[in-house]
Amino acid sequence: MDMTTHDMATLFAQLGLDNSPSDIQAFIANHKLTPELSLSEASFWTEAQANFLKENWRQDADWSAVIDQLNVQLRH
Numbered sequence: 001m002d003m004t005t006h007d008m009a010t011l012f013a014q015l016g017l018d019n020s021p022s023d024i025q026a027f028i029a030n031h032k033l034t035p036e037l038s039l040s041e042a043s044f045w046t047e048a049q050a051n052f053l054k055e056n057w058r059q060d061a062d063w064s065a066v067i068d069q070l071n072v073q074l075r076h
Contacts, residue, residue, distance in 0.1 A: 011063065028073050
């Protein structure tokens with residue numbers, strides 16, 4: 001059984017991104033989504049990152065709640 005905590009830091013690590021609180025804050029400050037663009041369609045993701053986000057959100061996997069949080073934060 002997977003007991004990993006799926007929070008923003010672990011999501012960033014899973015995506016291969018720097019995951020310190022300041023790195024996450026900087027990423028969110030520097031990347032924004034328009035209302036019509038889905039999270040996984042953003043140009044700043046690699047193909048692998050986009051696929052991970054899309055598939056885990058679509059499957060309502062353990063990652064979906066934190067993916068939703070990232071989606072909301074990138075729209076503010």
